[in-house]
Amino acid sequence: MTVRTSIPETRVEPVTKKRTVPPLLRHVLFALGAFAVVVVLTLVTDEFTNLRIATIGYYLVAVAGLTLLTGLTGQVSLGHGAFMFIGAYTVALLVRRVPSFPLWADLLLASAAGGLAGLLAGAAAARLRGPYLAGATLALAVGLPALTRRFQDFLGGSNGLSFTVHSRPAGIGVPELRWQTWIVWLSVLIALVLVLNIVRGRLGRDFRAVRDDEVAASLGGIAVGRTKILAFLISAVCGGLAGGLQAFLLGTAAPGSFTPALSLSLLAAVVLGGLGSLWGALWGAVALVYFQAWSEDLADALHLNTDVANNLPLAVYGVILIVVVLAFPRGIQGGFQRLRGLLRRSAEKKENHENH
Numbered sequence: 011m012t013v014r015t016s017i018p019e020t021r022v023e024p025v026t027k028k029r030t031v032p033p034l035l036r037h038v039l040f041a042l043g044a045f046a047v048v049v050v051l052t053l054v055t056d057e058f059t060n061l062r063i064a065t066i067g068y069y070l071v072a073v074a075g076l077t078l079l080t081g082l083t084g085q086v087s088l089g090h091g092a093f094m095f096i097g098a099y100t101v102a103l104l105v106r107r108v109p110s111f112p113l114w115a116d117l118l119l120a121s122a123a124g125g126l127a128g129l130l131a132g133a134a135a136a137r138l139r140g141p142y143l144a145g146a147t148l149a150l151a152v153g154l155p156a157l158t159r160r161f162q163d164f165l166g167g168s169n170g171l172s173f174t175v176h177s178r179p180a181g182i183g184v185p186e187l188r189w190q191t192w193i194v195w196l197s198v199l200i201a202l203v204l205v206l207n208i209v210r211g212r213l214g215r216d217f218r219a220v221r222d223d224e225v226a227a228s229l230g231g232i233a234v235g236r237t238k239i240l241a242f243l244i245s246a247v248c249g250g251l252a253g254g255l256q257a258f259l260l261g262t263a264a265p266g267s268f269t270p271a272l273s274l275s276l277l278a279a280v281v282l283g284g285l286g287s288l289w290g291a292l293w294g295a296v297a298l299v300y301f302q303a304w305s306e307d308l309a310d311a312l313h314l315n316t317d318v319a320n321n322l323p324l325a326v327y328g329v330i331l332i333v334v335v336l337a338f339p340r341g342i343q344g345g346f347q348r349l350r351g352l353l354r355r356s357a358e359k360k361e362n363h364e365n366h
Contacts, residue, residue, distance in 0.1 A: 037206050041199040048195045052188050061259075062299050064191040067198045068255040069295035073279045074205055074288055075248025080277070081286030082214065083241040084221035085135070089147035091272035092154045093124040093249025098257035098268070100124075100250070102171040113177045117197060117254045124250015125243050132242025137235070151273040155265035170264025177258070194255045201251055206288060208244065217241055271324065282331050284343030293342040301327050 031039075048067075052060050076090050097120035104116045111119075131150060135143050158165040165171065178189040208214055216237050219227040224234050257263045279298050284290025305326040309319035338345035 033210055034203075034207055037203045041203050045192075045195060045199055049192060052191050057185065057187050060185075060187050060191050062303065064187075064194045064259050065256075065299050066295045067191070067194040068252045068259065069276075069279070069298050070292055071198045071201050071248050071255070072252035072276055073283065073294045073298075074202060074291040075245040075252070076276050077280050077283075077286060077288060077291045078205060078209065078217070078248075079241050079245035080280055081290075082209065082217040082221060083238060085238060085241060086144045086277070087147040087242075087245070087273075088144045088270070088277060089131075089150035089273050090245070090249050090276045091268045091270065092147075092150035093127060093246045094253030094256065094272070095154050095263075095265070095268035096127050097121065097124045097250035097253025097255075098263035099165065099171070099253075101254040101257040102173055102263035105173045105175055106171060113175060113193070113258065117251060117258070120254030120257075121247045121251040124253065125247035128242045128244075128246020128249070129239065131246070132239035135238075135242065148270065148273070151268070151270040155268050158265045166264075168265060170262055170266075172262045174261055175258055190259050194259055197251065197255060201248060202288065205244070205248065209288065213237075213240065275324075275327070278327065278331050282334055282341055284341030287341070287343045289346075290341050290343035297327075297330070297342075301330060 048063065051063060055063070072090065072094060075093075076087060079085050079087055079090075100120040100123040101116045104111050104119060131147065135146050158167055158170065177193060178184070178186055182189065209217075216227070216232050219230065219232055220234050220237050227237075228234050253263075253268075256267070275298060279294030280291070281294075282290075282297055283292065283294030302323045305323035306319070308326070309322045314322065334342060334345075338348065340347070
């Protein structure tokens with residue numbers, strides 16, 4: 011008995027060359043579009059909203075750096091606020107003691123100071139993981155602000171350092187706060203373009219390999235320890251820049267702004283927005299600013315006493331975090347992706363039904 015087999019004919023699609031835009035150019039164009047949106051938003055909103063938009067900006071770069079560290083390499087940091095502290099005080103000291111430095115140099119040095127601290131912390135924490143790494147980084151967030159009381163003459167004690175930055179060139183007729191918001195977002199978008207290219211490049215693949223399986227990554231030729239330290243370094247540079255931008259915007263650097271609660275809020279924003287996603291970093295930064303504002307409005311409306319009103323934002327933020335994570339384990343960005351998938355499948359089903 012013979013069995014006849016037949017190979018179904020397959021239709022070979024003609025190969026067509028697609029013109030693709032280089033990733034770096036695509037990211038730059040996207041950043042320019044995002045900056046145009048920010049400019050329009052600041053033009054049509056009041057000063058108070060401008061301040062919130064700028065606040066979202068510096069939180070965004072801090073959360074993006076923590077997303078790279080925690081979401082891509084799996085290193086949990088509970089002390090990211092310490093790098094913001096370093097960046098803020100670097101800008102404050104430079105403005106007060108070396109006023110001839112331009113603003114862009116102050117921000118670069120703030121990023122470098124944060125990166126140096128991250129390099130040292132990363133080298134010390136490269137062999138740690140899990141709760142040991144979390145505990146070591148939390149010690150940074152607790153210990154660094156205490157230095158302001160030890161060196162009161164230099165760091166200003168509990169009141170911190172106040173200063174004024176005149177960054178707006180003469181002849182530009184826009185309010186100071188609006189100009190500062192533009193500067194903040196321009197700096198943030200430049201940093202995000204660099205981070206995005208790192209995430210999409212070879213180093214980003216090394217980060218994911220280390221996160222998924224350190225032994226397999228090591229066997230594949232990846233220097234695990236060095237990769238972890240690099241992740242810490244980049245994340246801390248983002249933290250230092252965020253702190254520098256915050257100091258530039260508010261005109262002050264005070265230890266009360268960099269408590270361990272800030273570090274925990276940044277980590278919660280990473281989870282809330284979507285672990286490992288830069289879009290998630292944006293939603294996390296928006297949530298950080300607006301959940302706080304809505305909680306304060308609620309406390310004012312209910313005429314709560316000061317102790318309850320001070321803790322209400324953290325309580326509301328925690329409840330929302332639990333609800334969102336239960337409903338969408340991959341955070342807000344995961345929820346959007348799930349919704350987009352449902353809409354696409356619904357459209358395909360409708361199209362198939364019409365064809366038949």
